[in-house]
Amino acid sequence: MAEAIPATISGQPVLILREGSTRARGKEAQRSNITAAKIIAESVKTSLGPKGMDKMLVASFGDVTVTNDGATILKEMDVQHPAAKMLVEVAKTQDDEVGDGTTTAVVMCGELLSKAEDLIEKDVHPTVIVDGYRAATEKAIELLGSLAIKVDPKDKNILKKVAVVSLVTKILGEYAEQIGDMAVEAVLQTAEATPQGYKVDIDDIKVEKKAGESLTDTRLIQGVVLDKEVVHPEMPKRVENPKIALLNAALEVEKTEIDAKINVETPGQMKAFLDEEEKMLRDMVEKVAKAGAIVLICQKGIDDAAQHFLARKGILAVRRVSEKDIDKLAKATDGKMVTNLDDLNPQDLGSAKLVEERKVADDKMTFVEGCKNPKAVTILIRGGTERIVDEAERCIHDALCVVRDVVRDPRVVIGGGAIECEVAAQLKRWAEKLSGREQLAAADFAEAFEVIPLTLAENAGLDPIDIIVELRSRHEKGEKWAGVDTFDGKVKDMSKVGVYEPLSVKEQIVKSASEAATMILKIDDVIASGKMKEQAGPPKTPGAEEGASEFD
Numbered sequence: 121m122a123e124a125i126p127a128t129i130s131g132q133p134v135l136i137l138r139e140g141s142t143r144a145r146g147k148e149a150q151r152s153n154i155t156a157a158k159i160i161a162e163s164v165k166t167s168l169g170p171k172g173m174d175k176m177l178v179a180s181f182g183d184v185t186v187t188n189d190g191a192t193i194l195k196e197m198d199v200q201h202p203a204a205k206m207l208v209e210v211a212k213t214q215d216d217e218v219g220d221g222t223t224t225a226v227v228m229c230g231e232l233l234s235k236a237e238d239l240i241e242k243d244v245h246p247t248v249i250v251d252g253y254r255a256a257t258e259k260a261i262e263l264l265g266s267l268a269i270k271v272d273p274k275d276k277n278i279l280k281k282v283a284v285v286s287l288v289t290k291i292l293g294e295y296a297e298q299i300g301d302m303a304v305e306a307v308l309q310t311a312e313a314t315p316q317g318y319k320v321d322i323d324d325i326k327v328e329k330k331a332g333e334s335l336t337d338t339r340l341i342q343g344v345v346l347d348k349e350v351v352h353p354e355m356p357k358r359v360e361n362p363k364i365a366l367l368n369a370a371l372e373v374e375k376t377e378i379d380a381k382i383n384v385e386t387p388g389q390m391k392a393f394l395d396e397e398e399k400m401l402r403d404m405v406e407k408v409a410k411a412g413a414i415v416l417i418c419q420k421g422i423d424d425a426a427q428h429f430l431a432r433k434g435i436l437a438v439r440r441v442s443e444k445d446i447d448k449l450a451k452a453t454d455g456k457m458v459t460n461l462d463d464l465n466p467q468d469l470g471s472a473k474l475v476e477e478r479k480v481a482d483d484k485m486t487f488v489e490g491c492k493n494p495k496a497v498t499i500l501i502r503g504g505t506e507r508i509v510d511e512a513e514r515c516i517h518d519a520l521c522v523v524r525d526v527v528r529d530p531r532v533v534i535g536g537g538a539i540e541c542e543v544a545a546q547l548k549r550w551a552e553k554l555s556g557r558e559q560l561a562a563a564d565f566a567e568a569f570e571v572i573p574l575t576l577a578e579n580a581g582l583d584p585i586d587i588i589v590e591l592r593s594r595h596e597k598g599e600k601w602a603g604v605d606t607f608d609g610k611v612k613d614m615s616k617v618g619v620y621e622p623l624s625v626k627e628q629i630v631k632s633a634s635e636a637a638t639m640i641l642k643i644d645d646v647i648a649s650g651k652m653k654e655q656a657g658p659p660k661t662p663g664a665e666e667g668a669s670e671f672d
């Protein structure tokens with residue numbers, strides 16, 4: 121219904137919003153937004169930690185995804201409610217920035233909103249809550265920094281622990297040791313030392329997947345694996361110590377841009393025309409051979425005749441390789457991508473120990489491996505089914521990200537809820553010194569950190585109240601790394617268990633959870649246009665349903 125503001129003196133109502141628009145204001149708007157966000161947080165809560173459960177998500181076309189990754193769960197859920205969508209964005213930002221901790225960020229944001237809701241009920245104004253939360257965020261980040269442990273960015277032992285912690289919470293938990301080693305190797309191999317520290321680009325690590333065999337057959341390859349076959353059956357399928365040309369040009373006769381017509385009058389002329397074309401292709405192949413290349417990796421096409429000539433020269437060629445892969449090949453083989461065949465020089469060629477076409481499951485793939493000190497490597501994931509390799513890919517992404525995070529910023533904190541409990545305790549003490557109602561909000565912010573150990577305990581089937589009471593008292597006594605060991609159900613010094621996590625992940629969790637929570641809290645008016653209402657359709661998640669009542 122179009123909304124009217126009070127009528128003017130003449131009794132004429134003033135219409136502001138278009139017909140069909142809906143509006144929710146004040147506490148009503150806040151309540152529905154908070155409810156929606158809380159339900160989203162609730163839905164990922166059970167997947168937190170080593171004992172967390174997985175989710176099966178079925179897309180509208182019937183595609184099934186089985187995952188434990190917070191960001192993926194929320195992405196696949198197809199959330200409709202606008203406030204709920206903000207939580208999905210929290211997970212996405214977390215994933216983009218640091219790669220791990222997406223579930224924690226969403227759970228934390230839900231808890232912050234839940235605490236804020238109680239305060240609103242007690243008539244604390246949202247602006248006061250927002251101010252308290254902001255001040256507490258700043259303090260929490262400061263505390264995290266002061267509690268962090270400095271490590272050596274090249275210390276494989278520490279890096280492996282960080283990788284293993286991110287993997288044990290996932291499907292790859294059983295293989296965490298093996299995959300953890302691979303993630304560390306891959307990141308260190310591609311890391312570049314700069315005066316400001318190490319620079320790592322996860323894109324330099326190619327993750328290729330093929331269903332078949334088992335997860336234990338996942339391998340790290342010192343080079344690049346291309347999901348392409350050798351173009352011609354007569355070409356060699358295996359070349360040792362080859363020189364490799366990386367070409368971003370087609371081995372084809374170029375078609376002219378203008379429409380031209382050639383009148384051929386005699387068979388001789390026709391033959392001369394075709395001969396000329398063939399000669400051009402032959403010349404191209406000659407240039408590749410002259411530069412000394414035994415392997416040709418081409419970004420564009422290779423004409424049938426050119427393939428034949430290449431095969432005759434004993435050159436192994438692969439075509440239509442993506443630009444990204446060529447970039448990685450250049451980094452791995454120390455070669456240079458050439459855009460014009462005339463410029464191909466012997467010094468542009470890369471090298472590897474072996475280039476070989478192999479059958480992986482039902483497909484043929486080309487392996488460029490054994491590169492010397494490669495700056496790009498590949499992890500080839502194998503696993504029982506398509507869904508397992510998909511989830512394994514997400515897990516490996518998390519592991520690579522956390523290792524990168526520590527190599528980039530070599531500071532870690534202790535997980536298993538230990539860091540959260542310590543920050544909560546110190547933050548509470550700090551909040552007590554604040555004045556007025558802001559103190560209430562800051563104290564609640566501090567308490568919200570405890571949702572992490574609480575949830576870890578709950579998911580492991582432990583009594584969350586017992587655990588939290590013990591944790592609080594042990595932190596009170598100065599045991600700053602006391603956390604929940606979900607494997608044997610006890611409160612322990614988690615630094616001895618070796619649950620190391622990157623500081624940057626925890627910092628990002630606090631930042632994104634707090635920003636999203638304060639943003640949601642500051643909304644006191646939700647105006648939905650009629651058009652949006654139509655697009656939104658019926659809410660799909662139970663969360664959206666409850667919270668979206670005014671959009672229906």
Ligand SMILES: Nc1ncnc2c1ncn2[C@@H]1O[C@H](COP(=O)(O)OP(=O)(O)OP(=O)(O)O)[C@@H](O)[C@H]1O
Pocket residue numbers: 167168169170172188189190191219220221222223224225285286288289518534535536537572576604605606607619621
């Ligand atoms: N061995 C362990 N014992 C107790 N807690 C652990 C252990 N290993 C990891 N954790 C905790 O599990 C939590 C991480 O769980 P999980 O990986 O499921 O969520 P996330 O990292 O927040 O999100 P996602 O991995 O989905 O992006 C962290 O709080 C971490 O400290």
Ligand SMILES: [Mg+2]
Pocket residue numbers: 220221222286289518
């Ligand atoms: Mg994780």
